[in-house]
Amino acid sequence: MKFTYIFGPVYSGRLGHSLGLDLLGDRICSMDCLYCEVGRTEELTLTRKPYVPAEDLLNELRRWRDEHSNNLPDYVTLGGSGEPCLNSELDIIIKGCKQILPSVPVAVLTNSTLLCNPEVQQALREADAVLPSLDSLVDKEFAKLNRPCGGVNAAHIAECLIEFSKNYSGKIFLEILLSQGINDSQENLTLLKEYVTRLQPHRVDVTTLSRPGAFSLAKAVAPDVRKEWQNALSECVTRFDANGSASHQRATQENAPPAAASQPATGNFADLPEQDRSAVKERVLESLTRRPQTPSQLAIALTLPLSNVLGALDTLEHEGAIYKSEPDRTATLNTDEPFYSCQ
Ligand code: SF4
Numbered sequence: 001m002k003f004t005y006i007f008g009p010v011y012s013g014r015l016g017h018s019l020g021l022d023l024l025g026d027r028i029c030s031m032d033c034l035y036c037e038v039g040r041t042e043e044l045t046l047t048r049k050p051y052v053p054a055e056d057l058l059n060e061l062r063r064w065r066d067e068h069s070n071n072l073p074d075y076v077t078l079g080g081s082g083e084p085c086l087n088s089e090l091d092i093i094i095k096g097c098k099q100i101l102p103s104v105p106v107a108v109l110t111n112s113t114l115l116c117n118p119e120v121q122q123a124l125r126e127a128d129a130v131l132p133s134l135d136s137l138v139d140k141e142f143a144k145l146n147r148p149c150g151g152v153n154a155a156h157i158a159e160c161l162i163e164f165s166k167n168y169s170g171k172i173f174l175e176i177l178l179s180q181g182i183n184d185s186q187e188n189l190t191l192l193k194e195y196v197t198r199l200q201p202h203r204v205d206v207t208t209l210s211r212p213g214a215f216s217l218a219k220a221v222a223p224d225v226r227k228e229w230q231n232a233l234s235e236c237v238t239r240f241d242a243n244g245s246a247s248h249q250r251a252t253q254e255n256a257p258p259a260a261a262s263q264p265a266t267g268n269f270a271d272l273p274e275q276d277r278s279a280v281k282e283r284v285l286e287s288l289t290r291r292p293q294t295p296s297q298l299a300i301a302l303t304l305p306l307s308n309v310l311g312a313l314d315t316l317e318h319e320g321a322i323y324k325s326e327p328d329r330t331a332t333l334n335t336d337e338p339f340y341s342c343q
Contacts, residue, residue, distance in 0.1 A: 005057045005080075006064050007290055009073040010301035014131065014173060014205055015107055017303075019073040020290075021061070022080030023093065025052045029082035030113040032147040035179055035218035037211045037291040038081040045086065046113065046149045048120075052080075054089035058096040065100055072104055075129070079109040081290075086114065091123035098126070107131060113152050116160035125168055132161055133175040136183040137191035145182045145218075162199055172201040176233065178208045178226060180219040189232060196236040204237060206230040211292050211339060269311020277312070280304060284312040285342070288322055292341035313340055 005022045012018040028051055032041040061076075076097045078084045085108070087093065097106045105128035112132040114120045124130050134154065136142045142154040165172055176192060178184045196204055206229045209220040269277060283302050287293065295313060299306040316322045317340070325339040 003060050003064060005052055006060050007286060008301075009071075010287065011303060012075075012077070012301075014175075015077060015129075016074035018075045018077040018107070019064070019104075020080070021057060021076060021078050021093070021097070023052050023057070023078055023084040023087040023090070024080045024082035027081050028086060029111070030086065030149050030152065031083070031111050033111075033218075034145055034147070034182070034215040035177060035209050041082065043082075044149055046152070048086050048088040048114070048117075050089045051082075051087050054087075054092040054096060057093060058100065061097060061100050072101065074104075075107045076101060076104050077107045077109060078127075083111050083113065084108060085110050085117075085120045085124070088119075090120065091126065094123060094126040105129060109133075111146070112157045112161055113148055115157055115164055121160075121164050121167075124164065125170075127170055129171040129173060130164075130168070131173045131175060133177065134158060134161070134192075134195075135177050135179075136188045137195060138183070138185065138188045141183040141185065141188055145179055158195055165199060165201070171203075172199070173203045173205055174199065174201040175205045175207060176229070178206060178221045178229060180208075180221045180225075182218070184221050184225060184229075189229060192233060193236050196233050197238075200237060200239040202237075204230070204233040206233060210297070211294075269308045269315075272308070277315075280308050281312045281316060284309060285316060285321060288340055288342045292325065292339040294337035294339055296337060298340075316340075 005025065007020045007022065009017045009019045027039060027042040028045065029036075029041040030044070030046050032044055078090070078093065078097075084090065090108075094106055094108070097104075106126075107129040108124060108127045109131045110124075110133070112134055115124075115132065134157070135145055137154050137158060139154065142148070161172075174196065206226055208226050209218055269280065272280070283304070284298055287298060287302060293301070295306060295309050298304070298313075299309045302309070313322065317324060322340050322342055325341060
């Protein structure tokens with residue numbers, strides 16, 4: 001059965017197998033980040049509305065549960081093609097998810113811009129994990145990389161996140177995405193180290209681009225730079241370890257994102273029964289409508305054999321449903337694989 005607001009489960013390096021819920025239904029966000037993998041923001045706003053009504057979304061989730069009760073994800077993740085805290089029914093949605101799937105924790109991805117709103121803070125307190133992003137505390141870098149709505153200030157939202165954390169019993173996984181030459185400065189690292197020391201999140205995830213962003217200006221940093229930042233910022237977290245007890249958080253295997261699921265190397269797409277080929281094609285296409293991905297990323301996200309993904313991509317490309325990105329568009333992403341996209 002087709003779903004409009006639910007996608008996945010897909011494999012997420014930060015949360016494991018994650019069932020995504022789109023709370024916006026369109027590219028509506030309070031930022032227009034250079035690196036955004038869903039493309040340019042079409043409606044740049046700080047106005048909260050029921051962009052996707054809670055009732056519609058929760059009815060879909062009930063249908064999904066009825067079809068997949070034997071295969072529950074590690075997390076239900078509220079996100080979508082924009083900022084989920086813009087949905088003014090966020091509180092109803094979080095509570096509804098917990099009623100419908102009581103054994104599955106709820107995580108919320110957020111760009112942090114609405115964290116100064118008391119209603120947003122109140123709604124987020126019901127979530128099991130909040131994953132705020134804060135890429136730079138240097139004003140110029142924040143403005144250049146994240147391109148927020150007017151009036152949004154990085155230092156201010158950073159303070160609101162600290163205020164929120166004081167009355168929140170769930171987990172906070174802070175994300176910092178590095179873009180080469182924009183926010184990988186020593187000044188930003190110094191400010192973020194001071195900030196992480198104060199915030200004491202459960203985990204810091206330093207990431208970089210792994211897919212083409214909305215603008216070619218956004219480029220991935222080298223793996224050793226990402227690792228250096230990961231180590232430096234993880235050292236600032238002294239309150240929790242991977243089990244939630246007090247100790248240094250080390251950027252070693254225990255708090256690194258879960259390892260990618262290993263993929264069977266065999267399996268011939270052409271030999272699958274017709275209905276299985278259609279099902280694989282449908283899943284690959286559905287995933288590509290969300291974001292451009294390489295064959296390996298698709299195989300991991302969808303837990304499918306790479307050979308099946310490659311077969312489906314080949315067929316979809318011949319049908320004109322997707323296209324392969326030009327090699328120079330992927331050259332900055334530390335991957336030799338092409339990206340596929342529906343756009
Ligand atoms: S990356 Fe996130 S915060 Fe930035 S524009 Fe895209 S959806 Fe919005």
